[in-house]
Amino acid sequence: MHDVGPAIAIDGARKSRGHMTKSRIRLTVALAMLVFSIVAVRLVMLAAVEVDDVALGQARPALTATRPxxxxxxxxxxxxxxxxxxxxxxxxxxxxxxxxxxxxxxxxxxxxxxxxxxxxxxxxxxxxxxxxxxxxxxxxxxxxxxxxxxxxxxxxxxxxxxxxxxxxxxxxxxxxxxxxxxxxxxxxxxxxxxxxxxxxxxxxxxxxxLSIDLRVQHVMHNELVDALTRYQAIAAAGAMMNVRTGEIVALVSLPDFDPNMPAGALEEGRINRITAGKFELGSTLKPITAAAALDSGLVQITDKFDATKPVQFGRFRIGDFHAKKRVLSLPEVIKYSSNIGTIKMMQALGKERFRAFLANVGMDGSPVIELPEKTQSQIKDKFSEVGAATASFGHGLSITPLQLLTAYAALVNGGDFIAPTLLPRDRIAALANSKRVINERTSDQIRYLLRLNAIEGSGRKAAPDGYRVGGKTGTAEKVVDGKYSDDKLLNVFASAFPMDAPQYAMVILVDEPKKEDERSGHTAAWNAGAVTGRIIERVAPMLRIVPNLDPELDAQLVPVELR
Amino acid sequence: MRAFNFFLLCTSFLALIMVYGQKYRTEEVQSQVIELQDEIAGQKQVLSALDAEWAFLNQPGRLQAIVERHADALNVAPIVIAQYGSIQDIPMRPVAPDVEGLDALLMSLGAGVDPSNVDGLSSQ
Known part of the structure; x- marks a missing residue:
């Protein structure tokens, strides 16, 4: 070794070859390690990933898409x-x-x-x-x-x-x-x-x-099918609602179809008359007019209305079907279904307030319900004098039966308007979305009026003993060729029970019924009313409503002013 | 070093055999799983059919027709209002029987004394 100059190291050929071999081995080992570590990582990945069943040859057809x-x-x-x-x-x-x-x-x-x-x-x-x-x-x-x-x-x-x-x-x-x-x-x-x-x-x-009770649904269906043959009607429909929660317990519209063979659903006349049919519901609107008048305070339950002569609007005269030709008290107006008395009541209230009340109890637009089959009611935005007069007893305006049912539920349940539903709902949820349309005192008075009509008025056939049913008939003449027809009627009975503490409201519709036999009539009491009575008699035990024949219950419904 | 290599060789072979065994067992279990899943699916299908049949047979509409047809044999009728009652309508239970007197009688009988022979007791 020299101090100055670069050091020169001379390796032998053998030694340098040995070095090369060593580095080559190292390279090979490194490569092998790399490959093995890739394999290891891949193994871990494979083990960690869940095995897809479909890949293992048991793929099921996608056709089994199910519904709840x-x-x-x-x-x-x-x-x-x-x-x-x-x-x-x-x-x-x-x-x-x-x-x-x-x-x-x-x-x-x-x-x-x-x-x-x-x-x-x-x-x-x-x-x-x-x-x-x-x-x-x-x-x-x-x-x-x-x-x-x-x-x-x-x-x-x-x-x-x-x-x-x-x-x-x-x-x-x-x-x-x-x-x-x-x-x-x-x-x-x-x-x-x-x-x-x-x-x-x-x-x-x-x-x-769903909120439906199959047993009640069956009874209603069964009785309406019976009504179709018994009264040779072209159609019948009905719905029952829990007045405290708004749940629809039963809803039937005949003629219907078999959902197992849905082709029949599209045939003529099979619409859902409760939600997708609108009708002139006649005298069933009178209690609503009475509620509007009583709630405003402008009319008292003790008031009397002169029904001695028909009301004249220009060339139109509106008289009574069962004319009494005397001064009627307010309960008598409902009991005898006096058009004149109802018009007077509405006039005391004022047609604007009456129209506002109709909107308030959900008569406008289409009914609120989950079903897609709905129609809009037909009520003029502004009533003329004569328009308001006819509307007060249910003519000149078309509403769906479900809207009538909802309004009745609100009238009897203490005054809370609760939208109907087909899904379960409890009282708390119902009250959270309710709105007060009349006060409790008016609701008590309406319950008395409806019960009175069922005891002494047109609703006698609809009230089986013991279940404290109250309700109002409506017999509307159908319009045929632009004229009201005498023998083509649409009969309605709107009711609620038990009246001392209402739980359920019901609307029954019978379209173009004929007399059952010579001695019976063809107004609503004879068919829609009778069907209501038969349904309530059968379903009340299912709905845990205990019959009670105590006359004290009815006596307590009478408002203090009239006792 | 030779022994170590031999040991490694042996382990490799063993591992190879075990891995093969594991693979085939996995395949076997897998096919069992598929079989069971198919069986479950089949049973579910049967169950859904039975559910449907049960629901169909229990329809109120169907039962009503049957009950009406066999009303005489079944001896049933719709409930009427007179059949309802409340707990208040049931009269109170009559005053309990004289248990002590009976016990005394049984005791005396057990003791061998026949009360009917004792003077005056039968007349009491």
């Missing part, structure tokens, strides 16, 4: 999903088309052979043959052993009650999409969203509880 079951307030199913087989073919795999056509047309005699041949003859991979078969049919077809024909499970909506709640539930189409009623409402609300997100594949959807 619908149950009534006691948990009885109203609509549920069942799995049914649907038949499809793979024409590509069919060997003998003639044989397949032959075998299948034995099972389905109604299937057009030409159509079937066209369907099977071809090169497609998949064609539907018939959807939603019974398990027995599936068994028989499997036994035929036709190659290229197979089944897939599909969800089908089943309504065990058939027609009983048709207009509430609505229906679904073959792809399980709601097309009417609550089914459609639910689709719009959530099912569509869930299915989009892919959550609705499994049967984990929680059942949707």
């Amino acid at each position: 079951a619908l149950v009534d307030r006691n948990g009885s199913p109203l609509a549920l999903d069942i799995q049914v087989p649907s038949l499809f073919a793979e024409p590509r795999r069919i060997i003998d088309v003639d044989e397949a056509v032959e075998a299948l047309s034995i099972e389905f005699p109604d299937m057009d052979r030409k159509w079937l041949r066209g369907r099977l003859d071809g090169d497609e991979g998949f064609v539907w043959l018939r959807r939603e078969l019974t398990p027995q049919q599936k068994e028989r077809i499997l036994r035929l052993g036709i190659p290229g024909i197979d089944f897939v499970s599909e969800s089908r909506r089943f309504y065990p009650g058939g027609n009983v709640a048709a207009h509430i539930l609505g229906a679904v189409n073959v792809d399980n999409v709601g097309i009417a009623g609550l089914e459609r409402f639910l689709d719009q609300r959530e099912v569509a969203l869930l299915q989009d997100l892919g959550f609705a594949r499994d049967r984990s959807l929680q059942p949707v509880e």
Whole structure:
């Protein structure tokens, strides 16, 4: 080694080769380590990731998109999903088309052979043959052993009650999409969203509880079907509502349809008359006029109205159906259903205030309900003198029966206007969204008036002993060719029970009834009233309303001023 | 060093065998799982059909027709108002029977004394 100059190190060829080999080995080891660590990381990743079941060959068809079951307030199913087989073919795999056509047309005699041949003859991979078969049919077809024909499970909506709640539930189409009623409402609300997100594949959807009581619903349906034949009516409808919560307990409109075969729903005349039909509801509006007048303080329950002669508006004369031709007290105006007395009452109140009251009790617009089938009521924004006069006894304005029912519920429940609903609701929730339309004293007076009418007036047939029913008849002549017809009537009975502490309100409609026999009439009391009575007699025990024949209960309804 | 290599070789073979075994067991369990899932799906399907049938058979509309048809045999009728009552309508229980007297009688009988033979007791 020298002090000056660069040091020169001379390695032998062997040594330098040895160095190179070492670095090469290091490189190889490093590479191997890298590869192994990649493998290790990948292994951990694979172990950590959940195995996708679908990838393992058990993919289920996406056709089983399900809907939530619908149950009534006691948990009885109203609509549920069942799995049914649907038949499809793979024409590509069919060997003998003639044989397949032959075998299948034995099972389905109604299937057009030409159509079937066209369907099977071809090169497609998949064609539907018939959807939603019974398990027995599936068994028989499997036994035929036709190659290229197979089944897939599909969800089908089943309504065990058939027609009983048709207009509430609505229906679904073959792809399980709601097309009417609550089914459609639910689709719009959530099912569509869930299915989009892919959550609705499994049967984990929680059942949707409704406010309907299936037993009450059945009784109402049963009695209305009976009414159709008994009075040879063209239609009948009814709804019952819990006046404390606004829950609809039963809602029937006849003629109806079987939701299991929804094609019938579109036929003429099958609309939901309770929410999508508007009518002149006649004298059932008189208690509403009375409530408006009494609540304003401008009319007292002790007031008397001169009904000796008809009211004259220019060339129009309005008289009474059961003319008494004397001075009537306010309770008598309701009891004898006096048009003249009601007009006087409305005039004492003033037509603007009367119109405002109608708006206040929800008569304007369409009824508030979950069903998509609704119509708007028809009331003039401003009443003329004669318009207000006719409106006071229910003519010249069309409202839906549900709006009438809601107004009656508010009149008897102490004065709280509670919007109706088909979903369960408790008293607290109901009161939170309620509005006060009359004060409690007026409500007490209306309850007395309705009960009086049921004891002494037109509602006698509607009041079975012991259940303290109160109500008002309405007989409206239908307009035929621009004129009011004498024999084509729309009869309504609006009621509530038990009157000492009202729990339920009900509206019953019978369209164009005929006399049951020679001795009976064809006004509302004879049909809509009688149906109401029969329904209440049957459902009151189910609704835990204890009959009570104590005359003291009725006596207590009489306002102090009249005792 | 040789022994160590031999040991590593053995472990590798063992691991290989175990991994293979594990793989096949996993596949077996997996197919069992699928089988069970299919069975559950099948049972659910049966259950949904039974639910539907139960709901159908329990329809008030269906039951009413049956009850009406067999009303005579069943001997049932709709409830009438007279059948309702309240707890206040039930009369109070009559005064309890004379338990002490009965006990005394039984005691004396047990003691071998026949009260009917004792003078004056039967007339009391």
